[in-house]
Amino acid sequence: MKIKRIIFLAAAGFLCTGTAVFADDIDTAEALALYSDAFDMIWLVLAAALVFFMQAGFAMVEIGLTRAKNAGNIIMKNLMDFSVGAVAFWAVGWALMYGATRGGFIGSDQFFIIGANAATLRDWMFQVVFAATAATIVSGAMAERTKFTSYLIYSVVISAVIYPISGHWIWSGVGWLGNLGFHDFAGSTVVHSVGGWAALAGSIMLGAREGKYVEVDGKKVSKAIPGHNMPLAALGVFILWFGWYGFNCGSTLSGTDLGIAGVAVTTTLAASTGAIGAMITSWIQFGKPDPSMSLNGALAGLVGITAGCGVVSSTGALIIGLVAGVLVVLSVEFIDKVLMIDDPVGAVSVHGVCGVWGTIAVGIFALPGNGMAGTGLLYGGGAAQLGIQALGSLSVMSWVLATTFILFYVIKKTVGLRVDSKEELEGLDASEHGMESYSGFQIFSNM
Amino acid sequence: MKIKRIIFLAAAGFLCTGTAVFADDIDTAEALALYSDAFDMIWLVLAAALVFFMQAGFAMVEIGLTRAKNAGNIIMKNLMDFSVGAVAFWAVGWALMYGATRGGFIGSDQFFIIGANAATLRDWMFQVVFAATAATIVSGAMAERTKFTSYLIYSVVISAVIYPISGHWIWSGVGWLGNLGFHDFAGSTVVHSVGGWAALAGSIMLGAREGKYVEVDGKKVSKAIPGHNMPLAALGVFILWFGWYGFNCGSTLSGTDLGIAGVAVTTTLAASTGAIGAMITSWIQFGKPDPSMSLNGALAGLVGITAGCGVVSSTGALIIGLVAGVLVVLSVEFIDKVLMIDDPVGAVSVHGVCGVWGTIAVGIFALPGNGMAGTGLLYGGGAAQLGIQALGSLSVMSWVLATTFILFYVIKKTVGLRVDSKEELEGLDASEHGMESYSGFQIFSNM
Amino acid sequence: MKIKRIIFLAAAGFLCTGTAVFADDIDTAEALALYSDAFDMIWLVLAAALVFFMQAGFAMVEIGLTRAKNAGNIIMKNLMDFSVGAVAFWAVGWALMYGATRGGFIGSDQFFIIGANAATLRDWMFQVVFAATAATIVSGAMAERTKFTSYLIYSVVISAVIYPISGHWIWSGVGWLGNLGFHDFAGSTVVHSVGGWAALAGSIMLGAREGKYVEVDGKKVSKAIPGHNMPLAALGVFILWFGWYGFNCGSTLSGTDLGIAGVAVTTTLAASTGAIGAMITSWIQFGKPDPSMSLNGALAGLVGITAGCGVVSSTGALIIGLVAGVLVVLSVEFIDKVLMIDDPVGAVSVHGVCGVWGTIAVGIFALPGNGMAGTGLLYGGGAAQLGIQALGSLSVMSWVLATTFILFYVIKKTVGLRVDSKEELEGLDASEHGMESYSGFQIFSNM
Amino acid sequence: MKLVTAFIQPHALNDVKQELYRNEIYKMSVTNALGCGQQMGYHESYRGVDIEVNLLKKIRLDIAVNEDYVKSTIDAIIEGARSGEIGDGKIFVTPIEECIRIRNGETGRMAIG
Amino acid sequence: MKLVTAFIQPHALNDVKQELYRNEIYKMSVTNALGCGQQMGYHESYRGVDIEVNLLKKIRLDIAVNEDYVKSTIDAIIEGARSGEIGDGKIFVTPIEECIRIRNGETGRMAIG
Amino acid sequence: MKLVTAFIQPHALNDVKQELYRNEIYKMSVTNALGCGQQMGYHESYRGVDIEVNLLKKIRLDIAVNEDYVKSTIDAIIEGARSGEIGDGKIFVTPIEECIRIRNGETGRMAIG
Numbered sequence A, B, C: 001m002k003i004k005r006i007i008f009l010a011a012a013g014f015l016c017t018g019t020a021v022f023a024d025d026i027d028t029a030e031a032l033a034l035y036s037d038a039f040d041m042i043w044l045v046l047a048a049a050l051v052f053f054m055q056a057g058f059a060m061v062e063i064g065l066t067r068a069k070n071a072g073n074i075i076m077k078n079l080m081d082f083s084v085g086a087v088a089f090w091a092v093g094w095a096l097m098y099g100a101t102r103g104g105f106i107g108s109d110q111f112f113i114i115g116a117n118a119a120t121l122r123d124w125m126f127q128v129v130f131a132a133t134a135a136t137i138v139s140g141a142m143a144e145r146t147k148f149t150s151y152l153i154y155s156v157v158i159s160a161v162i163y164p165i166s167g168h169w170i171w172s173g174v175g176w177l178g179n180l181g182f183h184d185f186a187g188s189t190v191v192h193s194v195g196g197w198a199a200l201a202g203s204i205m206l207g208a209r210e211g212k213y214v215e216v217d218g219k220k221v222s223k224a225i226p227g228h229n230m231p232l233a234a235l236g237v238f239i240l241w242f243g244w245y246g247f248n249c250g251s252t253l254s255g256t257d258l259g260i261a262g263v264a265v266t267t268t269l270a271a272s273t274g275a276i277g278a279m280i281t282s283w284i285q286f287g288k289p290d291p292s293m294s295l296n297g298a299l300a301g302l303v304g305i306t307a308g309c310g311v312v313s314s315t316g317a318l319i320i321g322l323v324a325g326v327l328v329v330l331s332v333e334f335i336d337k338v339l340m341i342d343d344p345v346g347a348v349s350v351h352g353v354c355g356v357w358g359t360i361a362v363g364i365f366a367l368p369g370n371g372m373a374g375t376g377l378l379y380g381g382g383a384a385q386l387g388i389q390a391l392g393s394l395s396v397m398s399w400v401l402a403t404t405f406i407l408f409y410v411i412k413k414t415v416g417l418r419v420d421s422k423e424e425l426e427g428l429d430a431s432e433h434g435m436e437s438y439s440g441f442q443i444f445s446n447m
Numbered sequence D, E, F: 001m002k003l004v005t006a007f008i009q010p011h012a013l014n015d016v017k018q019e020l021y022r023n024e025i026y027k028m029s030v031t032n033a034l035g036c037g038q039q040m041g042y043h044e045s046y047r048g049v050d051i052e053v054n055l056l057k058k059i060r061l062d063i064a065v066n067e068d069y070v071k072s073t074i075d076a077i078i079e080g081a082r083s084g085e086i087g088d089g090k091i092f093v094t095p096i097e098e099c100i101r102i103r104n105g106e107t108g109r110m111a112i113g
């Protein structure tokens, strides 16, 4: 490709002959403007790539925490929710989220990102991976029993409509929640809660997996259905954590924002204390430090810090993460044993509950003069920001629960939401995809 | 290390004391030139790292789609083709590809990258990972039956000679194909087709795996030899997709090129529709949506968009990906059932066939005024660019098929290309490396 | 979030209206200073993310090279050593490493990184992942028999005290070794040797795994305890190699350093020859090319080049890597068969021995006029630099061995270092965490 | 003494165990098996190529019992495993000549339980 | 009724099944096994340490048949599994006293097929 | 001819093999099994939910021997596998009516060894 060679001769030129060529050719101000754009460009594209990679993380976590007989189905769900979601977000989602607002509630132009310039393309790229993150969260909660076709339908709707609309409220710059001063830096609410509440609606509408809740002496009790591959689950968490540096740091949206470092530090510390918090809580609750809970704890810390990563101190981050870690264990237990809702990977607790916690936490821990959100309760800012944060969380939760319940209800009444019991027993790999994920391995399964 | 501290004191200086120091010390024009170089440097090194990571992706895909008894051998092949390939590309490959041209056909100096300055080192780094990608593609098609020593020999030759020469034609800036106006932005032809056609030659010369084609009632039929680990195959595809952002976006070769965003968007959309296309095609053809085909479809979309990612619209990308996704399924079936060539992972279809498709597609979908290639057929550019693209594809295909057939023939007649039947039955892990990849796991294998 | 939209409107502004706005708003010198900081910021944060991802690499390598019954325990160790280590490095480690020096031996302020500005936060972020790397190396050597609680204690101490103090000597800019001219660009000694020697102390204090050394005819012989998952081990190595581009290239500490390319090239070549060297050595020694040794070889090459990656030529890198590859195989054999110290993953050989080799190699291969270290022996620089390098290696080795022996001794005498024999037999997943890592898979284990 | 060997559907294992416990049979050995029988198998496909799977996943139970327990063992297995559909499985009874408890060398009827 | 138990080479399974089908024996159970016999095993190495592998992968076939089928079953297995090399395996015949089809409670000769 | 079937603790396999070799018994087949016996199992938990694991990992040994080897086989297994603790396992002896070496068609006493 000619241009390759030419550019690189030019570059070599700089290195050798120094300045002269340059100064003559391009005006300084133009160069500075170009560089500013270049910073944002490479920063956001690299961050987007990192966030994309989180898809692999979700897939591995969900595969690891479920049974071998459904691994191929989970792969398909994770691959396809991104694929159909990206097309949906291209056609409709972006327009509803970032198009010209109708009263702060919904965007209304730029369908098919028509007329996009370089900056819009860059922003679309960064946003599409966030939309896909919200969509894919649900897959874990609905694992091992959902009809594949129904899942495809769900994926289109959440990426095209549900996620973008609440996103518009908060991130469009002209949304009603954003205008009220609601602060969600990288998406504890916009992304994670949306995914988490959709996961809740999905798992309620589906019902529990066969064998998850059984009568014992006339009482319904929760049974464990152990995941089949902890190493993959762990790998998934490490990938997610890695990708989260793109998720949170990239949300500065600017490559020349020196706040990036602070975001990276709070993210790191909250993830760490999240893991620690969950480990200790599981140790106390169950007598032994539980790996799958500790892994969930790291994610809980990450979800928790996502809203406030740009406005809290490192100490604030430590506390937010720690609380998220404790919360996730208690929430998993509560949802499983008290509410008896079957969420195989803990998606509701990690993304829904800790998403709310992280959003609220902004109102408590936001540093004075952070330039983005009102000062938190702890620093004497009163309850103002806290109230707005609570309102935002609640609004998004209501929106998502309402729409996804309707969505899943309609799916249930039309194409059906769940595979039949024989197919579930056999495993979705065989029944939905006619294949085996671990051909040759001897697997002992009596559930 | 002293310099560490010093640099970072200086940096801290900027943050605190502001501008004064700076303006005095360095001339603006010099600074601008340095920054321009710095953009390219960090952009290309990061992109190279992403492309390097694709090695892990290839390894996982190939391991996942073959049998457990050969996993260790695949690891060795993937590790060593990069390792010996990098040394070969350092000693010879770079020189033949980017050295002073002999008539547009072959480079002729800079062996051992002698005299390389920072810019050359940077470019070598970015190019070596592309060379390694081409080399490693073959490994999957030749899996489960190739002698390890022979594979090492092949690796050296492709990285040192075959890949660099056709690369010179197109990417050296002075090659005959490039001069004709052939456009291959990131390597649908230069990298993927080269790998794909070498894979074709290799799998033909090797013959099929034992048990792949059997007589049933006097007719040769194709039997399935299922891969043993779909989660790893899926992980591999996600890693490849992730790395592809480095592969395609990095191919701007410049960190200040604002076209990066467009490349990222077309890459994302084509991968998505590739997966969708393959899923639908497999659904129609086989009755169920096939995970391993859908995964191949995402790769097919990526390979397809690689040539044109900088010159097509997002709609163009959607179509290119979709066609690639359909094509890959039909091609896999054709090669397997009609030609009866045994390509365990579909490398020929994904990289060879879709590489050609992507190259041709430039001649159809290139936007007017894209600054790199002639306008495509669809936008009224006539068949000119299309013709050149076809010529280029064909030339590279002929070059690679001819040289690799000779290469594999020579290897076959000297050291031998294939392990013997007993070793194949036992598995290459035991016979070639004296080890087991999944020690302790009970694996049921009767093939 | 309001700010999101605003920044991106501004950015769009640049792309459309060009220069005028910009030139008016910001003074050129200020812009140049900001950009310089921005380069360092995004470079170091991205590099830090890559280095963080190495945690996943270590986890996969260690899981792969040990038995299935301990996989969950390894996950917990790798997750928690980062988590508690990050908190420890935040509270104490950074202060001891980069706080105001006491005589070049230890830092003394900035506990809890109090008063950190953006530059300090950025540097902390980059340094914490190095500290975590040193800490996590030990986990592999102590695998399959260490009490989880004891491992947590060890993690805190190494990240808070042992690593930072020797780090201060070398990287603080005011440490006694740094002042002597000791050169360790990215941490062959500071990070890898520290981890390697701690691993040695740990594995000696623990003793070998049950069944590792058995009496046969009155003679103690070494038995193989094969790892259970080579694909994960290979994935881990590819992840580590990928992350190493952040580790080494990021250690320029500056995003405008054009030496980055050279670092990337030497890193790539040394890793390659490391793999080649180990493959050949294992082929000669054991009759077949050994995958797990070749994987170790790549890591050995990477560890070897880490100290000198900025000051050696590409030829130098090839030799350093090759020697490291040979060395690691011989060292693994020596430690296993002669010293009879049980290091399941070869951590002592890879990180300790090759760390020393890499450090020493600077004194041999450093190019004249490299601007960082004295000229090496081979280039006529005499033995001066070599002597300093040897002194540094030795000092750090003594420091680490002394402190970790004490540490492990104290742990042994108080909470105990090792699980009991029954727990070891059963596997640490069951005994320490009450779970199974591969639920359902039939695993044949009689050790 | 008899050895009762049964091949059952994997998902019936829990119910069978429950029934056996109810009949005070607490000792057994379980193995993974693949079975080929009247239940003809099914078709999978892999990358477009059809695979006929006629070895279906089964579980093999081996239960050594004294003569007077044979009937209740068989009944318990049937109770737990019968769905009335093809593939429910088979039970085979074979003679055991001796039984030894490794722990203490006990033999015969004493050892079996 | 007899139980024919064979330990064969894994790769012989398809051929053995083919031969059994040809002799109208369609029912069997298959298990993964490891065998130790005249075929002495081989040597692997792991990280430079030699491993003696003397438990080789085998497949265990259990086929319950009526007396009049015993010979043809044995012949079919031999036909399918014999390569003439060490490691081809063994066949053992043991008596079955009772056979029950779980699905419908059928017993004896009726149940076995 | 007898078939000696033993269920032992997995970690006892090496010792048992050693003892068998010492008694010149070199042929055997080994299978993975799960056992349920006096050794009551243990409790694991997964994500806070208790799991009762009462199928413990065992190894099944099948050794076909001539009558005169039965005792030494049993003794060797006991020697290698006995720890005196619950869970050591059981040995069952069943009659074999015929034994055939697939490789060359040898039968009976000749074939067994």
Ligand SMILES: Nc1ncnc2c1ncn2[C@@H]1O[C@H](COP(=O)(O)OP(=O)(O)O)[C@@H](O)[C@H]1O
Pocket (backbone or CB within 6 Å): D007, D034, D035, D036, D037, D038, D039, D056, D058, D085, D086, D087, D088, D089, D090, E027, E028, E029, E030, E062, E063, E064, E065, E101, E102, E103, E112, E113
């Ligand atoms: N003659 C036999 N020998 C060995 N195993 C048998 C025999 N008949 C049945 N089995 C086992 O029992 C399982 C169920 O048998 P099948 O014929 O499918 O069911 P059903 O008895 O209900 O018709 C088979 O998969 C196989 O494992």
Ligand SMILES: Nc1ncnc2c1ncn2[C@@H]1O[C@H](COP(=O)(O)OP(=O)(O)O)[C@@H](O)[C@H]1O
Pocket (backbone or CB within 6 Å): E007, E034, E035, E036, E037, E038, E039, E056, E058, E085, E086, E087, E088, E089, E090, F027, F028, F029, F030, F062, F063, F064, F065, F101, F102, F103, F112, F113
């Ligand atoms: N006496 C025996 N008891 C149990 N299994 C046996 C016995 N003899 C042979 N086997 C099984 O048969 C397999 C093949 O036996 P081997 O002696 O290697 O072959 P061959 O009979 O051809 O000499 C062994 O691996 C083992 O599984």
Ligand SMILES: Nc1ncnc2c1ncn2[C@@H]1O[C@H](COP(=O)(O)OP(=O)(O)O)[C@@H](O)[C@H]1O
Pocket (backbone or CB within 6 Å): D027, D028, D029, D030, D062, D063, D064, D065, D101, D102, D103, D112, D113, F007, F034, F035, F036, F037, F038, F039, F056, F058, F085, F086, F087, F088, F089, F090
């Ligand atoms: N009656 C039986 N039938 C089948 N298998 C048995 C029987 N009794 C014991 N076993 C096997 O032997 C193993 C050990 O038995 P257990 O009762 O735990 O030990 P012990 O005999 O020392 O009391 C069990 O796990 C099971 O696999």
